[in-house]
Amino acid sequence: xSNDIHxxxxxxxxxxxxxxxxxxxxxxxxxxxxxxxxxxxxxxKKAPHVRDAVDLKRVMIFVVIALLPxxxxxxYNVGYQILLAQNLPVDFGKTMMLGASKVLPIIxxxxxxxxxxxxxxxxxxxxxxxxxxxxxxxLFALTLPPTIPLWQAAVGISFxxxxxxxxxxxxxxxxxxxxxVARAFVFFAYPAQMAGxxxxxxxxxxxxxxxxxxxxxxxxxxxxxxxxxxxxxxxDFHNMFTGxxxxxxxxxxxIACIMGLxxxxxxxxxxxxxxxxxxxxxLGMATVxxxxxxxxxxxxxxxxxxWHLAIGGFAFGAVFMATDPVSSAATNAGRWxxxxxxxxxxxxxxxVNPAYPEGVMLSILFMNIFAPxxxxxxxxxxxxxxxxxxxxxxxxxxx
Amino acid sequence: MAEFxxxxxxxxxxxxxxxxxxxxxxxxxQIAVMPDDFKGLKLKAVVKSGDEVKIGTAVLADKYHPDVRxxxxxxxxxxxxxxxxxxxxxxxxxxxxQKNSKESFPVFSENQIKNLSxxxxxxxxxxxxxxxxxxQRPFTKIANPQAAPKAVFIHAMSTEPLAADVxxxxxxxxKEFQAGLDALSQLSPKTYLCISARAVSKALTQAKxxxxxxxxxxxxxxxxxxxxxxxNPINKGEAVWFVETQDxxxxxxxxxxxxxxxxRIVAVTGEGARDRAYFKTMxxxxxxxxxxxxxxxxxxxxxxxxxxxxxxxEGGHLRWFDSQMTVIPEGGKxxxxxxxxxxxxxxxxSRTYASSLIGLTNQEVSLNTDRNGSPRxxxxxxxxxxxxxxxxxxxxLIKAISIGNIEExxxxxxxxxxxxxxxxxxxxxxxxxxxxxxxxxxxxxxxREM
Numbered sequence: 010x011s012n013d014i015h016x017x018x019x020x021x022x023x024x025x026x027x028x029x030x031x032x033x034x035x036x037x038x039x040x041x042x043x044x045x046x047x048x049x050x051x052x053x054k055k056a057p058h059v060r061d062a063v064d065l066k067r068v069m070i071f072v073v074i075a076l077l078p079x080x081x082x083x084x085y086n087v088g089y090q091i092l093l094a095q096n097l098p099v100d101f102g103k104t105m106m107l108g109a110s111k112v113l114p115i116i117x118x119x120x121x122x123x124x125x126x127x128x129x130x131x132x133x134x135x136x137x138x139x140x141x142x143x144x145x146x147x148l149f150a151l152t153l154p155p156t157i158p159l160w161q162a163a164v165g166i167s168f169x170x171x172x173x174x175x176x177x178x179x180x181x182x183x184x185x186x187x188x189x190v191a192r193a194f195v196f197f198a199y200p201a202q203m204a205g206x207x208x209x210x211x212x213x214x215x216x217x218x219x220x221x222x223x224x225x226x227x228x229x230x231x232x233x234x235x236x237x238x239x240x241x242x243x244x245d246f247h248n249m250f251t252g253x254x255x256x257x258x259x260x261x262x263x264i265a266c267i268m269g270l271x272x273x274x275x276x277x278x279x280x281x282x283x284x285x286x287x288x289x290x291x292l293g294m295a296t297v298x299x300x301x302x303x304x305x306x307x308x309x310x311x312x313x314x315x316w317h318l319a320i321g322g323f324a325f326g327a328v329f330m331a332t333d334p335v336s337s338a339a340t341n342a343g344r345w346x347x348x349x350x351x352x353x354x355x356x357x358x359x360x361v362n363p364a365y366p367e368g369v370m371l372s373i374l375f376m377n378i379f380a381p382x383x384x385x386x387x388x389x390x391x392x393x394x395x396x397x398x399x400x401x402x403x404x405x406x407x408x
Numbered sequence: 409m410a411e412f413x414x415x416x417x418x419x420x421x422x423x424x425x426x427x428x429x430x431x432x433x434x435x436x437x438q439i440a441v442m443p444d445d446f447k448g449l450k451l452k453a454v455v456k457s458g459d460e461v462k463i464g465t466a467v468l469a470d471k472y473h474p475d476v477r478x479x480x481x482x483x484x485x486x487x488x489x490x491x492x493x494x495x496x497x498x499x500x501x502x503x504x505x506q507k508n509s510k511e512s513f514p515v516f517s518e519n520q521i522k523n524l525s526x527x528x529x530x531x532x533x534x535x536x537x538x539x540x541x542x543x544q545r546p547f548t549k550i551a552n553p554q555a556a557p558k559a560v561f562i563h564a565m566s567t568e569p570l571a572a573d574v575x576x577x578x579x580x581x582x583k584e585f586q587a588g589l590d591a592l593s594q595l596s597p598k599t600y601l602c603i604s605a606r607a608v609s610k611a612l613t614q615a616k617x618x619x620x621x622x623x624x625x626x627x628x629x630x631x632x633x634x635x636x637x638x639x640n641p642i643n644k645g646e647a648v649w650f651v652e653t654q655d656x657x658x659x660x661x662x663x664x665x666x667x668x669x670x671x672r673i674v675a676v677t678g679e680g681a682r683d684r685a686y687f688k689t690m691x692x693x694x695x696x697x698x699x700x701x702x703x704x705x706x707x708x709x710x711x712x713x714x715x716x717x718x719x720x721x722e723g724g725h726l727r728w729f730d731s732q733m734t735v736i737p738e739g740g741k742x743x744x745x746x747x748x749x750x751x752x753x754x755x756x757x758s759r760t761y762a763s764s765l766i767g768l769t770n771q772e773v774s775l776n777t778d779r780n781g782s783p784r785x786x787x788x789x790x791x792x793x794x795x796x797x798x799x800x801x802x803x804x805l806i807k808a809i810s811i812g813n814i815e816e817x818x819x820x821x822x823x824x825x826x827x828x829x830x831x832x833x834x835x836x837x838x839x840x841x842x843x844x845x846x847x848x849x850x851x852x853x854x855x856r857e858m
């Protein structure tokens with residue numbers, strides 16, 4: 010199904026990039042730039058003679074647009090946290106400038122490094138440059154702490170694009186979400202820059218634990234009220250929902266994620282089944298723990314279940330990461346199962362795992378592995394139903 | 409009789425419907441007989457340039473079943489036998505002489521038809537040049553006369569954009585239609601007549617000797633693939649046959665009057681055609697005669713519908729199974745930053761254009777042949793299954809086909825599938841994947857292995 014981009018060269022292409030031209034190998038680069046500026050204007054060859062107006066470029070750019078609230082909120086919050094830590098007055102323009110000075114370099118570096126690999130593989134494999142890297146690049150950047158060294162961001166996205174996507178055959182063939190592969194790589198390779206309490210505010214020497222870090226802290230007495238524990242550290246539902254708390258750049262604000270979610274659902278770009286499944290899984294599992302919470306259990310068990318939706322990277326992961334159609338389950342029933350298991354796993358990692366405070370990234374990657382298996386069972390049950398129908402009709406035909 | 413309401417799919421309401429007026433087209437200046445129309449046959453020319461033929465004289469015959477033949481719809485002279493690469497036969501061109509001399513075939517009364525055996529019916533159909541209107545599923549090819557199908561489907565409705573109205577084309581042909589049904593119903597244990605829930609013609613609603621089923625809902629609820637799936641689905645090793653409405657009429661004429669009829673009523677449609685109406689003409693007639701007065705520059709002339717037809721060009725001919733011509737504007741205009749604009753006038757089944765806010769997909773629209781994007785790997789794999797009426801997981805079938813896993817294809821139900829049933833998937837895919845073409849490749853692959 011791979012399309013050799015050189016097989017269908019655009020008649021507007023300059024000689025230099027065409028077959029036999031000096032730079033014909035770079036045709037994918039020319040094509041990417043050209044079709045970015047203008048629609049390809051190529052007509053159908055056979056039936057169906059007419060086609061839908063939507064193309065993958067628009068779909069991918071719509072995902073990027075859906076991420077804009079998270080990006081803007083992230084930029085503001087990065088600046089806000091720095092000013093807050095220094096007890097300086099918060100002025101909107103200044104805050105945005107300060108945040109942008111921290112966040113934009115990370116995004117530029119991920120796009121440059123990710124785009125380089127995407128283009129290189131496109132040229133070698135003679136296929137088109139896929140707009141998906143626009144999504145992968147920004148998704149990855151938004152999951153990083155604002156203090157990440159730029160070279161680590163570059164190494165991370167390189168690993169994600171090459172080992173998360175290209176070695177499987179490129180866009181559409183990947184087993185894992187490439188942005189999460191990139192993040193997981195950085196997370197395990199450079200834990201000092203990716204976890205703890207010193208990395209979430211872009212101010213040297215300043216430490217402040219994230220809400221999940223606070224709850225995970227083993228020194229917290231068993232049976233403590235988790236809501237009070239958070240309040241002692243300056244966290245309440247309101248600021249976690251709006252996202253004015255330390256954390257990864259784009260993940261802190263639940264409300265920004267909801268704005269993206271609404272946009273994705275209105276435009277029909279992402280699967281609501283996955284998102285609904287994630288929320289159900291998380292709420293269900295959290296309710297089970299909530300009901301068993303008591304003085305002998307860790308404090309976090311007693312967190313009201315709905316708080317889990319606003320805390321940590323769950324909203325971001327459920328809306329933007331789990332819904333990646335390529336690495337998620339591809340059947341409708343499978344999407345429900347996939348989503349529910351992600352939500353349940355997130356809760357398990359948060360509540361009963363001793364090592365990691367947050368489990369969204371690991372849950373989604375883990376379920377990425379299982380997505381084909383889930384699909385397999387869904388398809389097999391479909392086939393079994395079909396065979397049953399044929400057997401029944403064969404019997405009735407004989408009778 | 410059963411009623412099936414199809415909930416999936418989508419009607420694309422194109423501008424340029426044919427007016428419900430029947431006109432006689434000018435007598436065709438020439439007729440082309442094209443072997444390409446008869447998938448599954450290996451046709452040889454049995455005439456040569458300069459031969460005189462009558463209405464009903466054999467022009468092509470199958471190499472393996474010489475009794476299966478294609479006959480001339482007119483009397484006249486063979487003016488060309490055109491060949492392409494490796495001497496493959498392209499078409500045989502016949503120039504009519506207006507004498508209308510006919511080969512004569514046996515005549516039967518309505519009651520006699522009902523008493524004919526299946527073998528007799530087959531023999532008369534082959535002899536009379538109408539065996540080739542019967543196609544087989546799976547593989548959508550001309551039926552093998554030696555096979556025993558489990559059922560015959562009469563395809564008497566269409567939901568293709570701007571399709572000819574079956575009620576209308578049957579007017580005045582009710583008797584021949586019923587005679588055709590009587591003949592076809594001898595061929596298999598079951599004969600199903602699949603009609604639209606809105607059909608009013610008594611020839612359809614009160615047809616005898618067949619099991620009538622009614623279908624409603626959006627395209628492709630009118631596809632024969634949908635009907636077979638709902639009424640009597642195909643499993644491995646099974647086959648059904650199907651016949652189009654107007655061909656049933658031709659079969660009726662052959663038996664009742666003993667003459668071969670090449671008559672075809674064609675709906676000339678599409679915003680590029682000037683005179684949009686129903687025309688009485690012949691299979692193989694040049695499209696030029698049907699599109700008189702239409703400016704065809706920058707237009708695409710399609711024999712059939714925009715979803716399943718074939719571009720034949722200005723000099724092309726009406727194809728064997730088509731009862732519709734569509735003329736639409738060619739696309740190819742490049743737009744600046746197309747991915748950016750809200751697009752109030754962009755037709756899309758997705759909701760990524762502002763046009764979805766004003767419900768453009770439910771209005772009459774003008775579409776051109778622009779592909780509206782470049783091919784990409786499949787990313788949005790969830791959209792296909794809402795656009796087909798078969799119970800087949802499209803994305804998984806595509807994957808099974810592309811790795812050549814025939815067993816998996818069979819398990820997923822490829823024998824129920826045909827290219828045209830997936831036309832809406834190809835239409836709507838943002839990655840511009842030719843889903844129907846992949847299904848066709850899969851079927852071809854399986855046929856080669858058999």
